[in-house]
Amino acid sequence: MIAIAAFFLLAAIAVASAVAMLFQRNAVNSCLCLVLAFFALAGLYVLLGSPFIAAIQVIVYAGAIMVLFLFVIMLLNLTAREQPQKRPRVLPFAVAFGLMLFIELVVALRSPAGQVAASRAPETTVEEIGTQLFTHYIYPFELSSVLILAAIVGAVMLAKKKL
Amino acid sequence: MIPLNWYLILSAVLFTIGVVGVFFRRDLITLFMCVELQLNGANLALIAFSRSLGDVAGQIIVFFVITVAAAEAAVGLAIMIALFHHKENLDSERVDLMKG
Amino acid sequence: MSEYVALIPLFPAASALILALLGLRMPRPAISLLACLSVFGSFLITVGYLLMTLGVQLPGFHALPLDGPPLFRFIDSGGMQIDLAFRLDSLSLIMCLVVTGVGFLIHVYSVGYMHHDRDYSRYFTYLNLFTFAMLMLVLGSNLVVLFIGWEGVGLCSYLLIGFWYERKSASDAGKKAFVVNRVGDAGFLAGMMLLYANFGTLNIQPILAQVQEVPQGSLLLNLIALCLFIGATGKSAQIPLYVWLPDAMEGPTPVSALIHAATMVTSGVYMIARMGDLYARTTWVLLVVAWVGAMTAFFAASIGLVQNDIKRVLAYSTVSQLGYMFLACGVAAFDAAIFHLYTHAFFKALLFLGAGSVIHAMSGEQDIRRMGGLGKKLKITTWTFAVATLAITGFPWLSGFYSKDLILEKAFETNVWLWAIGISTAAMTSFYMFRLLNMTFFGVSRVDPAVHPHESPRSMTTPLMLLALGSIAAGWVYSSLPHFISGSIWAHREVEHAAVHGALPKVLAAAAVAVMAIGWLLAYHYYIKEPDTPKRLAERFRRLYKVLLNKYFVDEGYDAAIVDPLKNGSDRVYTAFDLGVIDHTLDSIAAGAMETGRVLARIQTGNLKAYAAAMLVGAVLLLSIWVF
Numbered sequence: 033m034i035a036i037a038a039f040f041l042l043a044a045i046a047v048a049s050a051v052a053m054l055f056q057r058n059a060v061n062s063c064l065c066l067v068l069a070f071f072a073l074a075g076l077y078v079l080l081g082s083p084f085i086a087a088i089q090v091i092v093y094a095g096a097i098m099v100l101f102l103f104v105i106m107l108l109n110l111t112a113r114e115q116p117q118k119r120p121r122v123l124p125f126a127v128a129f130g131l132m133l134f135i136e137l138v139v140a141l142r143s144p145a146g147q148v149a150a151s152r153a154p155e156t157t158v159e160e161i162g163t164q165l166f167t168h169y170i171y172p173f174e175l176s177s178v179l180i181l182a183a184i185v186g187a188v189m190l191a192k193k194k195l
Numbered sequence: 196m197i198p199l200n201w202y203l204i205l206s207a208v209l210f211t212i213g214v215v216g217v218f219f220r221r222d223l224i225t226l227f228m229c230v231e232l233q234l235n236g237a238n239l240a241l242i243a244f245s246r247s248l249g250d251v252a253g254q255i256i257v258f259f260v261i262t263v264a265a266a267e268a269a270v271g272l273a274i275m276i277a278l279f280h281h282k283e284n285l286d287s288e289r290v291d292l293m294k295g
Numbered sequence: 296m297s298e299y300v301a302l303i304p305l306f307p308a309a310s311a312l313i314l315a316l317l318g319l320r321m322p323r324p325a326i327s328l329l330a331c332l333s334v335f336g337s338f339l340i341t342v343g344y345l346l347m348t349l350g351v352q353l354p355g356f357h358a359l360p361l362d363g364p365p366l367f368r369f370i371d372s373g374g375m376q377i378d379l380a381f382r383l384d385s386l387s388l389i390m391c392l393v394v395t396g397v398g399f400l401i402h403v404y405s406v407g408y409m410h411h412d413r414d415y416s417r418y419f420t421y422l423n424l425f426t427f428a429m430l431m432l433v434l435g436s437n438l439v440v441l442f443i444g445w446e447g448v449g450l451c452s453y454l455l456i457g458f459w460y461e462r463k464s465a466s467d468a469g470k471k472a473f474v475v476n477r478v479g480d481a482g483f484l485a486g487m488m489l490l491y492a493n494f495g496t497l498n499i500q501p502i503l504a505q506v507q508e509v510p511q512g513s514l515l516l517n518l519i520a521l522c523l524f525i526g527a528t529g530k531s532a533q534i535p536l537y538v539w540l541p542d543a544m545e546g547p548t549p550v551s552a553l554i555h556a557a558t559m560v561t562s563g564v565y566m567i568a569r570m571g572d573l574y575a576r577t578t579w580v581l582l583v584v585a586w587v588g589a590m591t592a593f594f595a596a597s598i599g600l601v602q603n604d605i606k607r608v609l610a611y612s613t614v615s616q617l618g619y620m621f622l623a624c625g626v627a628a629f630d631a632a633i634f635h636l637y638t639h640a641f642f643k644a645l646l647f648l649g650a651g652s653v654i655h656a657m658s659g660e661q662d663i664r665r666m667g668g669l670g671k672k673l674k675i676t677t678w679t680f681a682v683a684t685l686a687i688t689g690f691p692w693l694s695g696f697y698s699k700d701l702i703l704e705k706a707f708e709t710n711v712w713l714w715a716i717g718i719s720t721a722a723m724t725s726f727y728m729f730r731l732l733n734m735t736f737f738g739v740s741r742v743d744p745a746v747h748p749h750e751s752p753r754s755m756t757t758p759l760m761l762l763a764l765g766s767i768a769a770g771w772v773y774s775s776l777p778h779f780i781s782g783s784i785w786a787h788r789e790v791e792h793a794a795v796h797g798a799l800p801k802v803l804a805a806a807a808v809a810v811m812a813i814g815w816l817l818a819y820h821y822y823i824k825e826p827d828t829p830k831r832l833a834e835r836f837r838r839l840y841k842v843l844l845n846k847y848f849v850d851e852g853y854d855a856a857i858v859d860p861l862k863n864g865s866d867r868v869y870t871a872f873d874l875g876v877i878d879h880t881l882d883s884i885a886a887g888a889m890e891t892g893r894v895l896a897r898i899q900t901g902n903l904k905a906y907a908a909a910m911l912v913g914a915v916l917l918l919s920i921w922v923f
Binding site for chain 2: 035036039043046047050051053054056059062063066069070073076077079080081082084085088089092093096097100101104105107108110126127130131133134137138141142156160161164165169172176179180182183184186187188189190191
């Protein structure tokens with residue numbers, strides 16, 4: 033009962049803030065809307081029995097990535113400029129295809145599996161994830177550190193004013 | 196209690212909003228944020244499936260997705276900074292050096 | 296190897312190959328030695344076989360006729376098998392003697408004549424190659440080997456006529472020779488194909504045997520003989536395909552001597568003689584051969600009366616003498632034809648080499664109007680040239696007397712008119728030859744004072760003297776070898792020596808000598824006693840003179856009727872088809888590709904949203920395939 037209510041609440045917040053993000057004039061406002069959406073998603077993850085991922089979502093996504101976005105926005109002072117939003121020519125076209133995409137996704141993803149929450153597994157513990165990560169997924173784990181290194185170097189190189 | 200399909204529909208909605216948003220906004224930053232939204236929609240679907248099938252692999256994947264998204268965001272923003280230095284604005288309509 | 300026959304063509308072939316590969320790096324003496332000795336080697340082997348026929352037993356040499364073993368299978372396809380095989384019999388033996396003997400002397404002469412030339416090794420390469428091809432031609436036991444040699448000498452003729460290719464007239468002459476030859480070769484090939492289709496083989500002996508079964512005068516035989524004869528007219532410069540020979544004088548003079556006097560041009564005669572049994576069983580083709588030969592002889596002699604270039608006179612003389620040989624073939628006197636071929640090789644080669652000596656002495660001058668009185672300075676040349684002149688005009692007891700007489704006698708037996716043409720040609724021959732002799736060597740000197748004529752080096756005068764000996768003695772040598780004539784391959788022909796027949800041959804011989812004397816006297820009168828006479832006559836008969844001087848305008852006629860229409864036609868086809876269709880198509884394809892590229896490039900707008908839209912569309916479509 034609570035679960036269903038929670039679900040609908042969180043879902044509503046997520047969708048609403050996502051849509052809101054699109055219509056903000058100020059870039060910072062868009063950012064904040066997106067952060068809200070992320071929080072809602074984190075709640076949904078908890079509802080789905082993955083507290084660890086929910087925490088990661090908040091810490092990394094909302095806490096690091098969006099902060100980075102805000103840094104850049106403020107650094108470049110993008111808020112100050114407000115461009116006249118001309119309706120892009122492709123918009124109706126894009127909306128049409130977007131709808132089609134939605135329909136297709138729904139059709140594709142429909143599953144007869146039915147219930148989710150009170151289902152097979154209890155909440156996933158950190159221990160479980162950790163075990164998997166360091167045994168079966170050890171290669172991707174190590175490689176992702178290389179990836180992050182590459183990203184760091186790339187970011188520094190690209191953002192410098194003078195090489 | 197909550198059917199899997201609802202989660203999936205929600206993830207589809209979020210993804211579609213992200214897609215349409217790319218066409219909606221003109222400045223690159225918001226555009227990029229819409230891309231992040233798409234990623235999150237996908238993550239939601241993954242977690243839902245993971246819970247439904249009892250396989251923790253879905254969550255591991257989400258773990259990596261988030262990692263990669265972080266790296267990608269870093270690099271993407273660096274590119275945008277570089278672009279800004281070059282053009283003094285971040286208008287997606289004006290980024291057309293690849294024309295032809 | 297017990298058979299040395301294959302060595303005869305092999306020596307010059309090997310020499311040509313070595314010279315082709317290494318010639319440019321060899322010192323001149325080495326080149327001369329290699330080239331001359333290779334031909335001499337072939338000559339020695341040929342002489343060995345000659346001695347065999349005279350009864351001298353030599354180790355390793357077998358008696359004639361020799362059918363050499365097949366050395367190599369050229370073609371082995373379906374039912375057709377063609378081998379490289381040689382046959383040495385009395386006919387090919389005589390030809391080999393001429394080719395290697397006279398050829399060797401000309402090689403030696405060339406050493407002196409081409410001494411100053413830049414392309415020394417290339418010259419001898421070609422010359423040896425030619426000798427090889429000619430030997431293949433005469434030694435081949437099947438028509439394919441003969442044809443290989445036939446084409447080979449045509450090729451070498453082209454190469455040697457156009458030897459000084461930087462001169463346009465020379466390269467044009469080479470092309471003309473080759474193309475005209477080719478026309479004849481088409482006929483030859485047609486004949487070969489007819490032969491193969493009907494007799495199943497191209498080996499000559501089997502063909503000649505099978506021909507005996509075919510009814511006399513059948514259309515097939517006539518057709519084959521005619522086709523082969525067309526080839527002969529091309530190669531041996533008869534009407535209508537003689538036009539290349541006068542132009543061929545652009546080549547070095549030893550080349551003219553070897554190829555266009557002694558050997559290549561005689562291959563047509565050889566071929567007809569070789570296929571003599573086939574020709575003997577035809578009806579009207581033999582008449583065609585005889586009349587073409589006679590007409591050519593007369594026609595060419597008439598042109599030779601007024602030419603002013605020393606080599607041109609000799610060229611037309613060659614055409615005329617070849618006409619005699621064909622005349623002989625036409626009256627089925629093949630042995631007479633070969634006899635004349637043999638003697639003609641000596642004196643004609645001598646005449647050309649002598650002309651070369653004169654040209655060499657005159658530093659390149661060839662117009663006889665600017666010569667005269669050279670007899671005092673060029674003693675050897677003059678006297679050898681005089682001997683050759685006497686021989687060609689039929690002075691009694693010299694070689695030409697015997698051979699030409701035999702032909703005239705055989706002609707008389709067949710048709711009086713043929714004899715009449717022959718004897719009048721002999722008169723003209725005598726006149727123009729003595730005219731040439733007088734204007735060049737005797738009488739008043741019209742030489743340009745800047746030119747200092749001097750006698751040629753020994754490498755050039757020695758062959759002249761040897762050939763002079765040959766011109767004198769060849770007739771005696773030949774007729775004293777009885778089984779050369781009667782033991783020849785023409786078993787069906789009755790061959791009688793002139794002495795057997797009674798009074799008639801003596802009368803005919805006397806007539807020929809008389810005619811020769813008349814020519815001599817007239818020439819003496821016109822060019823020594825009263826040098827103005829020719830000019831007065833040219834004025835009186837201006838039109839006739841012009842026609843003769845311009846060779847009856849035959850070349851111009853060919854140009855207008857054949858060459859120019861072909862050239863214009865092919866020009867038009869080129870513009871319309873090659874440029875218009877093929878090039879246009881290719882250009883359109885290329886332009887089309889570029890246009891397509893340009894149109895497609897419009898997708899690259901550089902617009903981010905556009906790209907995103909495209910991705911979206913693509914994703915949706917792909918998904919739809921999977922979902923629906």
